[in-house]
Amino acid sequence: MHIEVNRDLDKFKESIVLGLSARQLIYSIIALALGSGIVLLVYPYVGLTISAYIAVPVVAPIALTGFYSYHGMTFIEMMKRKIHFSGKQPALKYESTEDISEVDEIRTAEAMEAKKKGKKTMADRILAKKEKRKGGTPS
Numbered sequence: 001m002h003i004e005v006n007r008d009l010d011k012f013k014e015s016i017v018l019g020l021s022a023r024q025l026i027y028s029i030i031a032l033a034l035g036s037g038i039v040l041l042v043y044p045y046v047g048l049t050i051s052a053y054i055a056v057p058v059v060a061p062i063a064l065t066g067f068y069s070y071h072g073m074t075f076i077e078m079m080k081r082k083i084h085f086s087g088k089q090p091a092l093k094y095e096s097t098e099d100i101s102e103v104d105e106i107r108t109a110e111a112m113e114a115k116k117k118g119k120k121t122m123a124d125r126i127l128a129k130k131e132k133r134k135g136g137t138p139s
Helices: 022-046 048-067 075-087 100-117 122-134
Strands: none
Touching (some): 022 048, 048 075, 100 122
């Protein structure tokens, strides 16, 4: 006796009718009934083509809910998350913990270190400006 087992059990889906799962079958019936109802009600007033165009935006989310799956989420769950993360998130604000005196101290320390190594860099100019502000001359 030989029994075939699907290798990927996570992606296995049990089919009820015509290869559709129960969820897909239920949402297909709902979408078909609603779409047909809309087309039959609107057809006498606007014609077949326009009534089909009116039915599609109503039927599409229902059909997607039954068939579409993204990372294990249904279409409705995914849209709820998209709406939540797109509109309800507060803006992120950056607040610095340093003021200009701390930045000057860091630059001065870097300039002193560069001077000890004998390098002529931007740090030398910063040190010269710092000394000029104090009223002394750079050494």
